[in-house]
Amino acid sequence: MQIFKVGGAVRDRLLGLPVTDIDWVVVGATADEMLAKGYRPVGADFPVFLHPKTGEEYALARTERKSGRGYGGFTFHASPEVTLEEDLIRRDLTINAIAEDDLQNLTDPYHGQRDLEARILRHVSPAFAEDPLRVLRVARFAARYASLGFTVAPETLELMRQLSESGELQALTAERSWKEISRALMEDQPQVFIQVLRDCGALKVLMPEVDALFGVPQPEAHHPEIDTGLHTLSVLEQSALHEQPLTVRWACLLHDLGKGLTPEEEWPRHIAHEHTGLKLIKAVNERFKAPKDCQELALLVGKYHTHCHRALELKASTLLELLQNFDVYRRPQRFEEFIGACEMDARGRKGLEQRSYPQADYLRGAARAAREVAVQPLLEKGFKGPELGEALKRERLKALKAYKDEASA
Template sequence: MAHPGQVFLVGGPVRDQLLSLKAHDNDWVIVGATPEQMLSAGFTQVGKDFPVFLHPEAKEEYALARTERKQGHGYQGFICHTSPDVTLEQDLLRRDFTINAMALSDQGELVDPYGGQQDLENKIFRHVSPAFAEDPLRVLRGARFLARFHHLGFSVAQETLALMTQLAEKGELAHLSAERVWKETERALAEPDAEQYFLLLRKVQALNTWWLELSKSDFELPDHLSSNGASQSEGGKQGDGRKECVQEKIDLGEAAQNIALLRWGYLLHDLSAAEIRALCERLRCPKRHLDFALLVQGYFGVLQQPQEAESCLQLLEKSGVLKQGGLFAELLQLLPDSKSDLREWWQQLAEQVSEVKAQDYIEQGFKGPELGKAMKEGRLQKVQHWLIGAGKPEV
């Protein structure tokens, strides 16, 4: 199918291709075309403030080359300008890092006006231009990229670290929306070296803005929760500094959501319940993440060393073993494979407790508060018998 103007593959897919990594989607820019020409060619416009068009066959997004002018605070405070005379170099100039500011023509020619290929070879994240400072979200994005590529030897250039620090010290990150901060954080939690996200934010004095309760954390994840291969965790949306003018909807894949939840719970388990609530409320993170963090905070010790029947039963009840939508399976995933026997022990205990049915007690004449009390005692007896009969597991 013929396209208006010149078509270029840009940003993350080019970077990943040069790194011999698999890109989850393509990021296309068209130079020298108008919205009217795109519509005449069969494209569908999907962006209101900034022209983004959906390909009629491939269903991929094509954005017209644009320039931006900062107006207001935050990552959405931009006025975008598109016209046929906007060059590819002008479009790339507004991107975040040099390694994300390269393009490939439809003939396979690399366009690299800002030294991205050299920085890629040197494994360096370096901002493209001073315009980096106009979007404080890029501080978080840079930290997330480090979490993704740290295992390949990447680091952040000193001048970029200095600029990130300047943005943090000036309070620019406070103008970001809680929703967008959480989205970046959740995506970072699913990257291979998630702890690098928080360590870099601490290094550039950004941690206290949104993650104050974690300021003294060492961010050390256990081996089974560290590098798990959940990289490129953006659910098919690269988002590598492109289309800041377009409100993105970013969802993680199921596996990435799961590892992000586990890591979130583990990283917060040494905080108090009040600190966890304050942090999660500030970030407006999902209730499931709050519930899991509180569950881990309250019962991580019991999970690892089950001793008393009452606390074991509380763990089962609080984790939702006795109802749908619980977090028991996720809680067990905090145990490493070396403790698979303990995991199995908990699963069998959960089955024992689940055998206590209300109907059995109703048939015995229990009802109202007495029914709940009798069931509680029945479950507690199951746990006590299990602790004696199956033995306390080795820990």
């Protein structure tokens, strides 16, 4: 029995990056031998075991063969005869197909070290094209390592293109897709993930609503970058630079989908795109079964982001309606994330990345003014039920008018 460290732990150590998760492969062992040593089995599809003390995953060396559609369409074969090289060749990228023994001696049959030095994401073998999930994985790695200068090898991008055209991407489950998308959006350069998906034709399959934004112009006075797709990439980039949470990054990706529906004869204006985009945002949310908080924020940002940009011009009654729709009294964090997404939208414009965004603090102040209206005096006056709600609304409107007057003084 031989045990090797494999995959990301080896790759990141060689890149000088922090190593978090460690995966191990066991060569020359049977499942019974692993059980006899106290390893606990997990997973029904192939023999993976948890170390009795560390809890880390140890997988028996295995080969795999395509047997159906999608990510799960594989049969696996694990036996003591499977070599380390045979196990490594089934992996996605050469930089993930390097093994290391306990003395840090490397086994690198597919030249992963060479590709690490050349900053190239390259597939290990033609079997890469058998697994559609790898399109998303490679795009995610491109986003993660873009700052180090990594790019996708042309021949790998071509295989990704073939996969995108094959219909295999439709076989991916919503859960598997969301896992990759959500991880990619949290990388340092999530816009690279979207760009790589577009470069290989996967974006128009997975998110045609986002793909449709490229080539759609916006008024140059407000958007010096003009192209709506490029603007979306810039907004995503800003969301990562400002370390926004996943909810905000997802909303940033989807906020302008309505512009993809504007008839060409109306370009570059996009009247009411906030409302026309809601059905598209809802469709993308449902397609990937995004978590509820991501879904809700994406819809709210899509509907109200222009309200935020015009915050200083809004009437007190419109401000109150906005705050009510966000339920800022019970869910202040969601309103804060909305403001964050809108600020990223404002900064995601060519040459305007550093421009101040006073609307953010103005809306925070408005929310504070409305929240500070006390309920107790109204209860003492005898208000209750629906009448209490209306009285509270009147007092909050009064507070917002006073806030507006003070802010404009």
